Structure formats: structure tokens, C-alpha cells
Amino acid sequence: MTVKKNxxxxxxxxxxxxxxxxxxxxxxxxxxxxxxxxxxxMLFNRNPDIRSCFEDRQIFKYSRLDEHFIHNPDLIDLxxxxxxxxxxxxxxxxxxYSYVDWVIFAGTPEWSxxxxxxLYSAIIRYQLPVIILGVGGNADLYCENFREVIQKSKLFTxxxxxxxxxxxxxxxxxxxxxxxxxxxxxxxxxxxxxxxKRIGLIFHATRDDSVIWNGFSAQxxxxxxxxxxxxxxxxxxxxEISLVCHYxxxxxxxxxxxxxxxxxxxxxxxxxxxxxxxxxxxxGPRVHGVGVAASMGIPGIxxxxxxRGSTTAGFLADILxxxxxxxxxxxxxxxxxxxxxxxxxxxxxxxAQTMERYVERVRExxxxxxxxxxxxxxFIPSKTYMLDDLRPLMGALEMVKYGHPADVxxxxxxxxxxxxxxxxxxxxxxxxxxQMMRERE
Numbered sequence: 001m002t003v004k005k006n007x008x009x010x011x012x013x014x015x016x017x018x019x020x021x022x023x024x025x026x027x028x029x030x031x032x033x034x035x036x037x038x039x040x041x042m043l044f045n046r047n048p049d050i051r052s053c054f055e056d057r058q059i060f061k062y063s064r065l066d067e068h069f070i071h072n073p074d075l076i077d078l079x080x081x082x083x084x085x086x087x088x089x090x091x092x093x094x095x096x097y098s099y100v101d102w103v104i105f106a107g108t109p110e111w112s113x114x115x116x117x118x119l120y121s122a123i124i125r126y127q128l129p130v131i132i133l134g135v136g137g138n139a140d141l142y143c144e145n146f147r148e149v150i151q152k153s154k155l156f157t158x159x160x161x162x163x164x165x166x167x168x169x170x171x172x173x174x175x176x177x178x179x180x181x182x183x184x185x186x187x188x189x190x191x192x193x194x195x196x197k198r199i200g201l202i203f204h205a206t207r208d209d210s211v212i213w214n215g216f217s218a219q220x221x222x223x224x225x226x227x228x229x230x231x232x233x234x235x236x237x238x239x240e241i242s243l244v245c246h247y248x249x250x251x252x253x254x255x256x257x258x259x260x261x262x263x264x265x266x267x268x269x270x271x272x273x274x275x276x277x278x279x280x281x282x283x284g285p286r287v288h289g290v291g292v293a294a295s296m297g298i299p300g301i302x303x304x305x306x307x308r309g310s311t312t313a314g315f316l317a318d319i320l321x322x323x324x325x326x327x328x329x330x331x332x333x334x335x336x337x338x339x340x341x342x343x344x345x346x347x348x349x350x351x352a353q354t355m356e357r358y359v360e361r362v363r364e365x366x367x368x369x370x371x372x373x374x375x376x377x378x379f380i381p382s383k384t385y386m387l388d389d390l391r392p393l394m395g396a397l398e399m400v401k402y403g404h405p406a407d408v409x410x411x412x413x414x415x416x417x418x419x420x421x422x423x424x425x426x427x428x429x430x431x432x433x434x435q436m437m438r439e440r441e
Contacts, residue, residue: 004038006038006039006040007037007038007039007040007101007102008039008040008042008099008100008101008102009032009039009040009041009042009100009101009102009103009104010042010043010044010091010097010100010102010103010104010119010128011025011028011029011041011042011043011044011104011106012044012046012103012104012105012106012111012116012119013025013043013044013045013046013106013107013108014045014046014047014108015043015045015047015090016047016267017046017047017048017049017214018214018246018247018288019246019269019272019288020108020181020246020286020287020288020289020291021046021106021107021108021288022269023181023184023269023272023288023291023292023295024106024107024108024134024179024180024181024184024288025106025107026181026183026184026185026269026270027107027134027179027180027181027182027183027184027295028104028106028107028133028134028180028183029041030180030183030184030186030355031133031180031183031355031358031359031362032362034355034359035359035362035363035366037366039101039102042090042091042100043089043090043091044090044091044103044118044119045088045090045091046108046110046115046116047088048115048213050086050088050090051115051118052115091118091119091122092118093118093121095122097122097125097126097128098126100122100126100128101128101129101369102128102129102130102131102366102369103119103122103123103128103129103130103131104130104131104132104133105130105131105132105133105135106133106134106180107133107134107135107136107159107179107180107181108135108136108137109135109136109137109138109163109308110137111132111135111137112139112140112141112142112146112150113140113142114142114143116142116146117142117143120143120145120146120149121145123149123373124145124148124149124373124375124376127371127372127373128371129154129368129369129370129371130149130150130152130153130154130371131153131154131155131362131365131366132150132153132155132156132157132174133155133157133180133358133362134157134158134159134177134178134179134180134181135157135158135159135163136158136159136160136163136179136307136308136311137163137166137307137308138163138166138307139163139166139167139169139170139172141170145375145376147170147375148373148374148375149373149375150172151171151172152371152373154365154366154368154371155361155362155364155365156172156173156174156175157174157175157176157177157361158174158175158176158177159176159177159178159179159311159314160176160307160308160310160311160313160314161176161310162307162310164176175361177314177354177357177358177361178314178315178350178354179288179291179311179314179315180358181288181291181292181295181315182291182294182295182314182315182350182351182354183295183351183354183355183358184291184292184295185273185292185295185296186273189273189277189295189296190295190296190297190348191277191280191296191297191298191344192297192344192345192348193280193281193297193298193299193340193341193343193344194341195280195340195341196239196280196281196337196340197239197240197280198239198240198241198242198278198279198280198281199231199235199239199240199241199279199280199281199282199283200241200242200243200244200276200278200279200281200282200283200284200293201228201231201241201242201243201244201282201283201284202243202244202246202282202283202284202285202286202289202290203224203243203244203245203250203253203254203257203263203284204216204220204221204224204246204250204284204285204286205221205247205249205250205253205254206218206221209249209250209253210247210249210250210253211247211249214247214249215249216285216305216306217305219305219322220285220303220305220322223303223305223320223322223324224284224285224303224322225257226326227283227303227320227326227329227333228258228283230326230329230330230333231283231333232261234330234333234334235337241261242261242262242263242264242278243258243261243262243263243264244263244264244265244272244275244276244282244284244286244289245263245264245265246265246286246289248265248267250265251263251265264278272289272292273292273296276289276292276293276296276298277296279293279298280298280340281298281299281300281301281336281337281340282298282299282300282301283300283301283303283333284300284301284302284303285302285303285304285305285309287302287308287309287311287312290302290312290315290317291311291312291315293315294315294316294317294347294351295351297344297345297347297348297351298344298347299316299317299318299336299339299340299343299344299347300312300315300317300318301317301318301319301320301332301333301336302315302317302318302319302320303320303322304319304320304321304322305322309321314354315347316343316346316347316350318332318335318336320332
């Protein structure tokens, strides 16, 4: 008997960076489960520890360079931006991906940045069909080679009005739908709220107390802390209140700021269903903390501190801006508590309707894998980079990596082994330079 082969699907997401990304991926996979798609799940991991491409210096609070290197700006750039291969159990650059059937961009704002070069390269090289679901943020293309892939995607949905305007400005056509994180919780975790008894405060640390892009501004932090203190003052005697953290650096800060309250955290995104199931209402600036709660039928109040906050409209959240009047915010909290039972029922219906819309759209998109990209990814460059061309940069990398002078035995063999990866990275850098030159014309 012949058994039908599983499809091989690459999902663009992150692991062990931001559980919100993983909630989105869970929602996307829930759609495929409804469609009864049998597949092998493969991850293109955009965790910045796996794929750097920060384009900034001094990313790390504490440099990992040896002391005698830290004043060299070129070596600081290398520390922040260059990484050669990895051991992570995920899609790697410069491999054969002819066996892949689909590539699915599973939400998040990072879908057209430099960190995506490896994936777009593979898509073009191996003519892979693409589905883009629930992306946010801007539509700034790191490389023009991305454009044809996006234009020829089988389905393209965005999660906020601001992203829809950005992609339309780029000439793309997309549909506005709630973020797939709304679909992440299995039905066993869905709740019916009768009365608000337990309130979850979703904590977020500043950039000074966390890492870049997992922290937020001092102004936003001050608004959050003021609101949380007000909620504790107003409801601490009548409701159970505790805190939730999504990133490990936040735990110590939250414990210090709220020593009398429980702080919940897990490195495993799947544990957050149990964590959030304790609450009848959640409040905080983590977009997908509000999202995973909404998926469980738990209403949320989102603290919007940047353009991502508008995503929470798809979770039917009340949205506070960090410039809002404190008394108006206080009223919003009181009204949300009163409306929670009705909002919970509305969320369950909204989730079911959103799932049906996604199932219909994805089913239609997956009926045809045919795609033909005319663009070429310049993985065969016009200039052939020889070892002598790459030697200075690779020598600097050797110094950073091994912390010893360049004239040591075995150096030539190590440099030769780096050539293929260096060539690919240099081409990506060349693309960025060309793009900047065009923008100046």
C-alpha cells in the first residue's frame, strides 16, 4: 500500500526569542490542522541569536569581544552582524531545499528585513510557493529581490490597518484579517467568563533592563507602572492580581517592582495557556499576551506603545495609549471589568468566524503550488570573490572567534572553509548598498 507523503513546509517564525511569535505559529498550524494537512513542520528561525543582521553597532549591553578588541568599530560591527552557520535544529543557509513544498510566513513584523535573506534566496532559487499570513509592521524591503516573491504569494494577509497601508504603498495587494495568534489556543483552554475575579498584569521591562527589541521606552514603562499601581489600588482588595512576564530578563525586574505579587513566566510558549487560564481579564503592553488570552476567551486591555498596538484591535481589546489621561484609563479598566462576560462570549464567536475565514482562504491558496520567479538571487555574483578578496575580513573574524593573532598554524584551512558563507554574506551586503544608492538617486 502506498502512503501519501507528508508535505514539507517551512514556517518563518522564531523559537526562544518572543513567545508571541510562537503563539502566531500555533495559530497558523491550527488552520492547517482544520484543513487536515499532513506535513513535516520545519522552522526558519529568525531568533537574532541565530540570524543577526542588526545593522547597528553596540547591540549587546555587555560586549562579548575580548577587551583588546572592543574599541575597534569594524570588529564591533562583526560581533553584531556576522554569524556563520549554526547548530540550531532549523533551516540553514546554502542548503538544498528542492524537497520543500511550501513556505509560510507565520506573522510577526519581521517579514521583509535583512534577517530574511536566506529564506528569500531559497524561495527564488528553488521556485517555492509562498503564503504570507498575518504580518505586521512596515513594508520596508531590505532587498528588491523580495518584491517578486511577495507579489506572487498565493495568499497575503496583514494584521493591522497601518501595515495594510504600508504594503499598498509598496504596490502589493493584501487582505486585512486578525492576527493568527487569535486561533492559537486549543478549544480545551477556552473559558466562559461569568465574573472578573482574577486580573493578570502583563509586565514589560525597559530596554535598559532587557535586550534590544524585547524592551520598550521609559515613557511606556512609566505609563504601565502607573496603571498597574492604580489597578492594584482600586481592585487589590476585591480581586486576585498577579503578573506575567514573557522574557526572562523581565522576571527579576517584576519581582523587585511588585514583591508582594506572584510573577508567572516560562521559557516554553506552550505553558502560557495554563498561565493565562488563571485570569478573567488581562492588562498590559505585550500584544500577543493580549492575543493568547483572547484566543482563550479572556478579554484584554492593551497598552499601545508603538504601531504594533493596533494589532490588538483584532483581539477585540480595549486599547490605551501611553499618552492617555490616567483617569480615562481608570474608567476603561472599570468598564472592561463590567463588560467582561459579554466580551468573552463575543471573543469566542469572533475566533470561530476568523478561523472559518482563514480556513477558506488557505484552502483555496494551497490548491495550486505553481510559481515561476523571473528574478535571480545573485548567489552567483558578477564578481567572483577569491580568497585574497575575503582574507582581511576573515582574518578579523578569526581574531574575534579565537582571540589570538592571525599567524597561527591551520589558519589557511579555516579561512578556506569560510569562503562559501562569506561569499553569500557579501552578496547580501552588496544588495543593501545597491538599494541605498537607488534611494539616493
